[in-house]
Amino acid sequence: SALTQSPIFSMPVASVESCGPSSPFFRASSSIVGKIRHEEEVLDRVLATVLFTDIVGSTERARELGDHAWKDIIERHHAVIRAMLGRYRGREVDTAGDGFFAVFDGPARAVRCAQSIAEAVRTLDLQVRAGVHTGEVETIDGKIGGIAVHVGARVGALAQPSEVLVSSTVRDLVAGSGLAFEDAGEHELKGVPDRWRLYRVVDA
CATH class of the missing domain: 3.30.70.1230 (Nucleotide cyclase, GGDEF domain)
Incomplete structure (x- = not known):
């Protein structure tokens, strides 16, 4: 259908394995979350x-x-x-x-x-x-x-x-x-x- 041929549906979907703990995406996200938590702790001082x-x-x-x-x-x-x-x-x-x-x-x-x-x-x-x-x-x-x-x-x-x-x-x-x-x-x-x-x- 026209809907399934949309560019949105043709974008590659990350596999479960690619989002696991060893993936670059997971590591980057964890790093960002860690920095935010650290900044929150600093701001609470x-x-x-x-x-x-x-x-x-x-x-x-x-x-x-x-x-x-x-x-x-x-x-x-x-x-x-x-x-x-x-x-x-x-x-x-x-x-x-x-x-x-x-x-x-x-x-x-x-x-x-x-x-x-x-x-x-x-x-x-x-x-x-x-x-x-x-x-x-x-x-x-x-x-x-x-x-x-x-x-x-x-x-x-x-x-x-x-x-x-x-x-x-x-x-x-x-x-x-x-x-x-x-x-x-x-x-x-x-x-x-x-x-x-x-x-x-x-x-x-």
């Missing part, structure tokens, strides 16, 4: 400042106060931190027990937020330790991850009661902001390569 806080001696305080009183303190603690995050335009990512994980689009605001949190929770007779780091983070299914998150958590874990520790990256980025720091020395961060120089935030 953004520069952000992470803040971690943790109540000092929470287990002992909970035992002293009892479950009911401690629950009330925790609720007030959470309310204080969320108020400060709102004030400094931070975004809560996660909270586990008495710890908070938040992200900011500016390191100076993150540091000032941490300072304000440490000061505010004293009214609850609490002390927190805080850590701040800036780096590339990955967004995976709406969650924040990546090496920068691990660094921030490890920095926070090294802070003393009512202390805000920051990485050298943060210290360098906020130069000229009016924030003041003291050298806290070099440290190994568990699970993170190399040694890291940290700085404690002090009153300007």
